[in-house]
Amino acid sequence: MARPPSRSPAELLDAARGGDRGALARLLSTVERGGDGAREVSRAVHPVGGAATTVGITGSPGAGKSTLVSALVGEARRAGERMAVLAIDPSSPFTGGAILGDRVRMGEHALDDGVFIRSMATRGHLGGLSLTAPAAVRVLDAAGWPWVVLETVGVGQVEVEVAGEADTTVVVVNPGWGDAVQANKAGLMEIADVFVINKADRPGAADTRRDLESMLALADRGGSDGGRGPAGSSGSASGPGPWVPPIVETVATTGQGVAELWGTLARHREWGQASGEVERRRARRSGAELHRIVVARLMEEAAALGSGAFFDGLRDEVVARRLDPWSAADRLLAEL
Amino acid sequence: MARPPSRSPAELLDAARGGDRGALARLLSTVERGGDGAREVSRAVHPVGGAATTVGITGSPGAGKSTLVSALVGEARRAGERMAVLAIDPSSPFTGGAILGDRVRMGEHALDDGVFIRSMATRGHLGGLSLTAPAAVRVLDAAGWPWVVLETVGVGQVEVEVAGEADTTVVVVNPGWGDAVQANKAGLMEIADVFVINKADRPGAADTRRDLESMLALADRGGSDGGRGPAGSSGSASGPGPWVPPIVETVATTGQGVAELWGTLARHREWGQASGEVERRRARRSGAELHRIVVARLMEEAAALGSGAFFDGLRDEVVARRLDPWSAADRLLAEL
Numbered sequence: 001m002a003r004p005p006s007r008s009p010a011e012l013l014d015a016a017r018g019g020d021r022g023a024l025a026r027l028l029s030t031v032e033r034g035g036d037g038a039r040e041v042s043r044a045v046h047p048v049g050g051a052a053t054t055v056g057i058t059g060s061p062g063a064g065k066s067t068l069v070s071a072l073v074g075e076a077r078r079a080g081e082r083m084a085v086l087a088i089d090p091s092s093p094f095t096g097g098a099i100l101g102d103r104v105r106m107g108e109h110a111l112d113d114g115v116f117i118r119s120m121a122t123r124g125h126l127g128g129l130s131l132t133a134p135a136a137v138r139v140l141d142a143a144g145w146p147w148v149v150l151e152t153v154g155v156g157q158v159e160v161e162v163a164g165e166a167d168t169t170v171v172v173v174n175p176g177w178g179d180a181v182q183a184n185k186a187g188l189m190e191i192a193d194v195f196v197i198n199k200a201d202r203p204g205a206a207d208t209r210r211d212l213e214s215m216l217a218l219a220d221r222g223g224s225d226g227g228r229g230p231a232g233s234s235g236s237a238s239g240p241g242p243w244v245p246p247i248v249e250t251v252a253t254t255g256q257g258v259a260e261l262w263g264t265l266a267r268h269r270e271w272g273q274a275s276g277e278v279e280r281r282r283a284r285r286s287g288a289e290l291h292r293i294v295v296a297r298l299m300e301e302a303a304a305l306g307s308g309a310f311f312d313g314l315r316d317e318v319v320a321r322r323l324d325p326w327s328a329a330d331r332l333l334a335e336l
Numbered sequence: 337m338a339r340p341p342s343r344s345p346a347e348l349l350d351a352a353r354g355g356d357r358g359a360l361a362r363l364l365s366t367v368e369r370g371g372d373g374a375r376e377v378s379r380a381v382h383p384v385g386g387a388a389t390t391v392g393i394t395g396s397p398g399a400g401k402s403t404l405v406s407a408l409v410g411e412a413r414r415a416g417e418r419m420a421v422l423a424i425d426p427s428s429p430f431t432g433g434a435i436l437g438d439r440v441r442m443g444e445h446a447l448d449d450g451v452f453i454r455s456m457a458t459r460g461h462l463g464g465l466s467l468t469a470p471a472a473v474r475v476l477d478a479a480g481w482p483w484v485v486l487e488t489v490g491v492g493q494v495e496v497e498v499a500g501e502a503d504t505t506v507v508v509v510n511p512g513w514g515d516a517v518q519a520n521k522a523g524l525m526e527i528a529d530v531f532v533i534n535k536a537d538r539p540g541a542a543d544t545r546r547d548l549e550s551m552l553a554l555a556d557r558g559g560s561d562g563g564r565g566p567a568g569s570s571g572s573a574s575g576p577g578p579w580v581p582p583i584v585e586t587v588a589t590t591g592q593g594v595a596e597l598w599g600t601l602a603r604h605r606e607w608g609q610a611s612g613e614v615e616r617r618r619a620r621r622s623g624a625e626l627h628r629i630v631v632a633r634l635m636e637e638a639a640a641l642g643s644g645a646f647f648d649g650l651r652d653e654v655v656a657r658r659l660d661p662w663s664a665a666d667r668l669l670a671e672l
Contacts, residue, residue: 039662046660286661287651291642293665298634306627315623324382325622326375329629 009044016143017048021116024143028086028118031135042135045142050282052141053269055149056163058188059172064198068172068252068261069151073115074108075262076147084116084145086136088129088152088159116145130292133162134285164191165285167278168268170261172196173212175204189215192245194264200249200257212247240274305332345380352479353384357452360479364422364454367471378471381478386618388477389605391485392499394524395508400534404508404588404597405487409451410444411598412483420452420481422472424465424488424495452481467632469498470625500527501621503614504604506597508532509548511540525551528581530600536585536593548583576610641668 007015007023009030015023027045030037059065069085076083109115120136133150140148150166152159163169171192197208246264250257272278305311314331317323343351343359345366351359363381366373395401405421412419445451456472469486476484486502488495499505507528533544582600586593608614641647650667653659 042662043660046654047657050657283651283655286654287647290647290651290654290661290664290668291638293661294641294668295635295638297665297669298638299631302627302631302634305630306623311623311626315619315626318382318622318626319619321383321386324379325626325629326378328626329633332626332630333633 009041013044027139028136045139049142052148054137054166056166056169057151058163061153063172063174064252065151065172068198071252071255071258075258082114083147084140085149087119129158134289160187167272168193170194172198174199175202175208193268195245195247197249198252201251209247240271243271301336345377349380363475364472381475385478388484390473390502392502392505393487394499397489399508399510400588401487401508404534407588407591407594411594418450419483420476421485423455465494466628496523503608504529506530508534510535511538511544529604531581531583533585534588537587545583576607579607
């Protein structure tokens with residue numbers, strides 16, 4: 001019997017959980033397209049999942065994030081763990097949602113059932129990346145992937161935010177960073193649970209480590225930071241102490257330091273669970289996402305209100321000074 | 337008899353139209369504060385006005401905009417015209433809404449009833465500058481000022497947009513510009529009706545003129561530009577031809593070239609009226625403002641929805657996976 005032409009999100013999710021990579025890819029494509037389809041998928045996957053550890057990896061273009069992620073996948077596999085990667089990196093030659101790109105990225109992992117790598121284009125639809133990325137992560141979580149890595153380029157505010165909304169966030173820098181990430185340095189410092197100095201065989205690695213250490217010391221992490229693990233927020237005197245972001249030096253192209261990074265991720269996961277930080281972050285993320293969805297829904301309404309004969313008529317009344325713009329807006333809003 | 341403690345917006349407007357500068361300042365302060373008071377003022381002034389010519393002046397910090405505006409005011413006064421200035425320039429030492437700042441800015445014009453200069457701070461309230469600046473311009477228009485100049489620093493997107501929403505937009509550059517405005521160059525090119533090379537006595541003025549001329553040639557102004565006067569959009573074969581943005585060289589500190597700028601503004605006003613471009617721009621501005629008000633109103637609703645016990649309860653349902661975020665958003669929106 002032929003396969004039915006279209007499977008529901010629930011059917012696709014069942015198949016994806018059974019190892020059907022095509023079904024998983026279709027769920028992710030639907031999420032990526034946004035709109036009603038994405039909502040249906042989100043609704044279908046929501047009851048399932050919560051077991052995945054999510055890792056956000058971000059840093060300036062050219063920092064070697066993709067190579068590092070690929071090496072990290074290898075390390076996870078050697079430890080017997082399965083890992084999915086969602087790459088949102090417009091600076092990467094592989095990104096753009098192209099199947100070829102995904103195959104190229106897969107590289108050595110292409111034939112490994114324990115690895116799933118997906119490039120995602122950043123689209124212009126309402127809510128954009130800030131809605132799409134968490135929804136895609138939830139699909140991978142619901143499909144049973146225990147580790148979900150989200151790679152973004154740490155330049156745009158949204159990209160940094162998205163990487164920061166993970167159980168563990170890794171910020172990748174290079175020796176002599178500074179210029180490229182200067183504008184976002186504060187934002188990157190704020191979200192980092194782990195720093196990686198990649199290309200650490202280049203001159204300046206020791207200086208970069210000192211820079212990071214002094215910035216960490218200055219940041220007074222018990223203070224303004226939003227819950228990256230200060231002792232004061234653990235709420236339990238017997239819990240683990242605060243998390244001080246470690247600095248890991250790697251050379252992703254040779255694999256140097258990648259085992260240490262993997263060990264650090266595992267350690268941060270343990271800390272997050274023991275300290276309650278994972279639960280706190282998930283609640284905060286859910287609240288932030290809920291608010292973003294409300295805003296996106298309202299913006300859709302506003303876009304719909306901002307055109308058409310009714311809008312044009314009211315605008316003409318405003319132009320003719322028979323109606324002030326606030327009263328015109330009231331009439332438009334009354335149409336909601 | 338003592339003056340009543342509080343005058344209505346309509347009363348203040350009557351007084352302002354009669355020359356009461358204190359009443360005008362109070363109307364502008366109310367607009368600047370935003371909220372219901374600003375809406376009341378907007379409603380009160382809306383039926384009046386439409387006679388003012390609005391001039392947006394923008395450019396990078398340090399381009400000499402404030403000095404140029406002051407010189408332009410002097411030129412307008414010599415021509416027997418009254419002129420009001422709204423300065424929204426966070427890079428200016430005078431800005432911040434301070435009365436002292438306004439007095440300092442007034443300088444030589446402080447005792448001239450035909451001049452009104454007001455510094456406006458950019459505030460963080462919803463809608464912000466993009467709602468406040470046009471509302472303030474309308475107050476000055478309704479109060480009977482025939483020329484209203486809006487000075488903004490051309491760095492932020494909103495500031496450039498606000499300056500672009502004028503009957504005539506002047507972009508001020510310096511010899512050897514480039515770096516400072518590089519990021520916004522396309523945006524500035526798009527809104528400019530007139531270019532001013534200020535500090536034209538410095539080296540590089542001729543190069544800057546050539547740069548601007550070649551960019552203007554490249555821009556193919558009959559194409560993608562949104563109505564800055566291409567012939568194709570005039571809709572009348574007998575109307576005036578397209579407007580090609582002239583380049584005026586000035587040395588604002590000595591007054592050199594300022595008379596030519598004033599003449600150019602007058603010429604662009606004539607062109608705008610003859611070509612119908614003024615009317616088209618005003619209709620477009622009204623539509624854009626109406627849409628912004630709708631968005632601001634919806635964002636206020638969203639902010640109110642994004643906190644409180646009802647929100648927290650729904651978020652907790654999402655965290656517990658009893659409710660998906662889209663359905664939770666539906667319930668929040670149903671509260672509107």
